[in-house]
Amino acid sequence: MNTVIALSQVVIKELYRRKDFYVLFVLTAVITLALASANLFNDTKIVRYLKEVVLLLIWISALVIAITTTARQIPAERENRTIFPLLAKPVTRGQVILGKFLGCWLACGIALVIFYLFFGLVSGSRERSWDVLGYVQGLWLQWVMLGIVISLVLLGSVTFTAPSSNATITFIVVVGILLLGRHLNQAALQQVEPLRTLIYTIYFLIPHLEWYDVRDFLIYDHRLVGWANCALATLYAALYAALLLFATWVVFRRKALNL
Amino acid sequence: MSTRRQSALILLSLAAACFALATTLQPRATAWSSRGDSASILKVLLGDGRRLFADYFFEKADVYFHSGYYPSIFDRNQAPKDTRHMTAEEDSPAEKEHEEKMNFLATPRDWLERFGRHFLITEHTHLSGGNEREILPWLRLSAELDPQRIDTYTVAAYSPRDMGKVSEAEQFLREGLRANPGSYEILFELGRLYQQNYHDARRARNVWELALRRWQEQQPGKKEPDLLALTDIAVNLARLEESAGNLERAIVYLELARQHSLQPGPLQQQIEELKRKAGRK
Numbered sequence: 299m300n301t302v303i304a305l306s307q308v309v310i311k312e313l314y315r316r317k318d319f320y321v322l323f324v325l326t327a328v329i330t331l332a333l334a335s336a337n338l339f340n341d342t343k344i345v346r347y348l349k350e351v352v353l354l355l356i357w358i359s360a361l362v363i364a365i366t367t368t369a370r371q372i373p374a375e376r377e378n379r380t381i382f383p384l385l386a387k388p389v390t391r392g393q394v395i396l397g398k399f400l401g402c403w404l405a406c407g408i409a410l411v412i413f414y415l416f417f418g419l420v421s422g423s424r425e426r427s428w429d430v431l432g433y434v435q436g437l438w439l440q441w442v443m444l445g446i447v448i449s450l451v452l453l454g455s456v457t458f459t460a461p462s463s464n465a466t467i468t469f470i471v472v473v474g475i476l477l478l479g480r481h482l483n484q485a486a487l488q489q490v491e492p493l494r495t496l497i498y499t500i501y502f503l504i505p506h507l508e509w510y511d512v513r514d515f516l517i518y519d520h521r522l523v524g525w526a527n528c529a530l531a532t533l534y535a536a537l538y539a540a541l542l543l544f545a546t547w548v549v550f551r552r553k554a555l556n557l
Numbered sequence: 558m559s560t561r562r563q564s565a566l567i568l569l570s571l572a573a574a575c576f577a578l579a580t581t582l583q584p585r586a587t588a589w590s591s592r593g594d595s596a597s598i599l600k601v602l603l604g605d606g607r608r609l610f611a612d613y614f615f616e617k618a619d620v621y622f623h624s625g626y627y628p629s630i631f632d633r634n635q636a637p638k639d640t641r642h643m644t645a646e647e648d649s650p651a652e653k654e655h656e657e658k659m660n661f662l663a664t665p666r667d668w669l670e671r672f673g674r675h676f677l678i679t680e681h682t683h684l685s686g687g688n689e690r691e692i693l694p695w696l697r698l699s700a701e702l703d704p705q706r707i708d709t710y711t712v713a714a715y716s717p718r719d720m721g722k723v724s725e726a727e728q729f730l731r732e733g734l735r736a737n738p739g740s741y742e743i744l745f746e747l748g749r750l751y752q753q754n755y756h757d758a759r760r761a762r763n764v765w766e767l768a769l770r771r772w773q774e775q776q777p778g779k780k781e782p783d784l785l786a787l788t789d790i791a792v793n794l795a796r797l798e799e800s801a802g803n804l805e806r807a808i809v810y811l812e813l814a815r816q817h818s819l820q821p822g823p824l825q826q827q828i829e830e831l832k833r834k835a836g837r838k
Contacts, residue, residue: 339725339726341690341725484631
């Protein structure tokens with residue numbers, strides 16, 4: 299476990315050394331402040347549009363950070379040939395994968411905490427109330443969802459040749475699931491066989507990332523999602539992440555490390 | 558003269574020349590572009606495609622009005638077709654009809670969908686208690702993108718009026734009227750604002766009479782004339798005349814409304830009542 303934690307710390311250090319997070323955070327802050335300064339019918343209590351924009355930017359930024367950070371982990375180790383001294387420590391390939399996963403996931407968690415603090419400040423300063431539990435729930439579910447995304451990217455990084463193709467394909471898949479995942483069963487029923495069975499199978503196979511998007515609850519000040527349902531969704535995500543990490547390990551343990 | 562002073566002088570004269578040139582060219586440039594000062598960056602960037610975005614933002618306002626409970630692209634045929642529910646009173650027929658239409662969530666088809674419903678907003682509610690203001694940013698944006706979309710002005714003016722921001726609502730309606738000088742809908746809303754918020758019957762009458770003239774200029778030849786708007790204008794004018802004591806004129810307006818109303822019965826009763834009153838006088 300110590301080896302895995304040590305490996306993850308390297309990834310976290312990489313996050314704050316690189317400029318990706320800072321650029322995305324500053325961009326989010328600048329856009330938000332520009333929108334907040336707009337005068338709408340001389341009414342300073344209008345806040346939901348601002349919450350929506352900030353949350354959208356947080357989701358985009360978190361996905362970009364998760365995918366780009368994870369996609370370059372294993373290819374960079376192979377390209378720089380640092381994978382050989384790493385495996386000679388001795389560190390197993392399974393530990394490398396777990397360390398990279400944990401590092402990327404924790405790094406995303408740190409980034410999310412900062413983003414949600416900013417979101418809390420923006421919405422709280424306008425609404426004069428802080429829905430702390432709502433923010434915590436939104437953050438947790440998003441972080442759990444990123445766990446699946448990171449595992450998917452790790453699998454992509456041992457399958458695809460270039461980090462760029464891996465990042466692009468994963469981004470399309472993730473956005474596709476977020477937008478259409480919920481409706482696939484409905485779309486399947488409108489098709490004829492065998493397309494119907496095929497789409498329905500895809501519907502059952504894909505991880506339903508859209509469940510973790512509870513932005514609407516935060517924007518429209520709805521009551522929270524039940525904590526029992528949150529726990530079940532967390533378990534669902536943990537199972538998918540474990541499955542994807544296992545698949546990554548199966549591919550990676552037989553993979554030649556020379557480029 | 559030192560080189561530094563020389564450079565400073567050259568810079569100053571260049572700046573003066575630039576300023577003079579800018580003041581000469583600016584009016585000409587405006588004329589060349591034929592867009593005038595009103596052309597916003599969005600218009601220039603998006604061209605006619607901005608109407609699509611305007612529709613999207615108008616729908617976004619409706620999503621906000623329903624606090625996120627809204628049909629997806631897969632339930633499109635159940636999306637609200639008009640905007641009456643956004644300005645309808647509670648328990649009104651328009652509101653009840655809308656309530657039935659918005660029951661679009663069918664029984665879950667499988668366990669995944671059933672579980673997924675916990676992470677969706679599944680209650681049909683409308684914004685209230687001053688929260689109606691939350692739809693305004695999207696309507697403002699929609700109006701910027703498509704100033705010819707009349708619904709945007711009439712719906713947007715409703716919330717600020719309700720919250721006591723009457724001058725802001727009037728300003729927005731006037732903006733709409735400048736972009737759509739022939740709109741009887743905007744004129745009718747403006748009349749309501751004068752009557753209900755400013756209690757200025759004279760201006761309300763002038764504006765409603767103009768709205769009626771505009772309706773009569775535009776609608777009679779149409780296949781499906783906007784009879785609801787005509788009834789609204791005529792009934793409101795009748796009320797105004799009745800409270801001013803002009804019962805004959807009130808009867809004329811009520812007759813007009815009755816001829817085009819889907820429920821002429823109550824209007825006929827009111828006409829008879831007014832005739833009795835007029836006879837007594």
